[in-house]
Each structure stands twice: as C-alpha cells, then as structure tokens.
Amino acid sequence: MIKPVAAIALALFSLGATAAEHQIKMLNNGKEGMMSFEPSFVKAEKGDTVKFIKVDASHNSASAVLPAGAAAWKGKMDEEIIVPLTQEGVYVYVCDPHKTMGMAGVIQVGKPVNLDAAKAESDKLSKSFVMNKDRLTKALAQVK
Incomplete structure (x- = not known):
C-alpha cells in the first residue's frame, strides 16, 4: 500500500515542479514606452501561472480575450495578482484605467488555438486606443 501512495505523491509533486511562474510588470514607463506591461508578450505552458507585479501605482490587470474554458480575471487597482493558465490558446489582457x-499584452499558452478570434478582438480593442495603437499587433x- 505504501508504494502506490508514494508513486502518486511523486507524480503530483512532479506536476507542480514543472509549472513555471512568469512575471509581468505593470509600468508607467517601460521598454515599449508609456503605460506598458513588461514583457508585453509571454509564451507559457498549460499549468503555468502569470504574476502581475505592481511597480508603479494606479494599474491593474484584467482579461480581455480568452481561450474557451479559461477563467476571466480582473485585478484590483494596485494589486499584484496571480493568474493560472489552465487552457491552451491566446490570452489578451489590459490595464482598465490605461x-x-x-496598456495591453498577450500571453500564449501552448498552441494558439484561438489566434484568429484573438486577432479579430484585438483589432477592435486597438481601435479604441489613443496611443500605442500597434502594441497588440x-x-x-x-x-507562433
């Protein structure tokens, strides 16, 4: 009985050990200019997490486009938030006040199964931008 329990425990530990935490900074000024997430693109795997880091005040992270089955998120102002990446596809997120x-970014999790839909929604979203109009593009x- 001990061997099967040990094997299951080891398997569960191995799954958790392979998941990565990606960090994205919320910035007033970054490498890509004013009001940006850095990096603006992250490639991750299913089971990873993304932690949005408060560097400058008055930012949040909120989902704008998600793959099917992924949970939406909306962080509070000035809140660091950890988002689990549970579904393959393209995730687009924004800072609500900016x-x-x-102020937007993209996360690719595994295969980009919803890329066409994400591009179409991002084109609509980009039309509302008054600056950094090509950031999502x-x-x-x-x-890839």
Whole structure:
C-alpha cells in the first residue's frame, strides 16, 4: 500500500515542479514606452501561472480575450495578482484605467488555438486606443 501512495505523491509533486511562474510588470514607463506591461508578450505552458507585479501605482490587470474554458480575471487597482493558465490558446489582457493608452499584452499558452478570434478582438480593442495603437499587433505577431 505504501508504494502506490508514494508513486502518486511523486507524480503530483512532479506536476507542480514543472509549472513555471512568469512575471509581468505593470509600468508607467517601460521598454515599449508609456503605460506598458513588461514583457508585453509571454509564451507559457498549460499549468503555468502569470504574476502581475505592481511597480508603479494606479494599474491593474484584467482579461480581455480568452481561450474557451479559461477563467476571466480582473485585478484590483494596485494589486499584484496571480493568474493560472489552465487552457491552451491566446490570452489578451489590459490595464482598465490605461486601456485607451494601449496598456495591453498577450500571453500564449501552448498552441494558439484561438489566434484568429484573438486577432479579430484585438483589432477592435486597438481601435479604441489613443496611443500605442500597434502594441497588440506587435505582441500578437510573436505568437507562433
């Protein structure tokens, strides 16, 4: 009885040990300019997490486009939030108060199964930006 329990425990531990935590900073000024997430594109695997790090005040992270079955999120202002990446596909997120300034980013989890839908929704979203209008297009161009 002990051997099967030990094998199950080892298998569960191995699953948790392979998951990665990706960190994304919420910034007033970054490598990509004003009001940005850094990095603006992250490639991850199913089971990984993303931690949105508060560097500058007055930012949040909220999902805008998700693959089927993924849970939406909306962090509070100035809150660091950890988002589990449970489904393969393309995730697009924004900072609510700076969305019109193009503060947005992209996460690819595994295969980009919803890429066409994510591009279509991102095009609509980008039309509401008053600056950084090409930020989502550049981030989505990195999806492979």
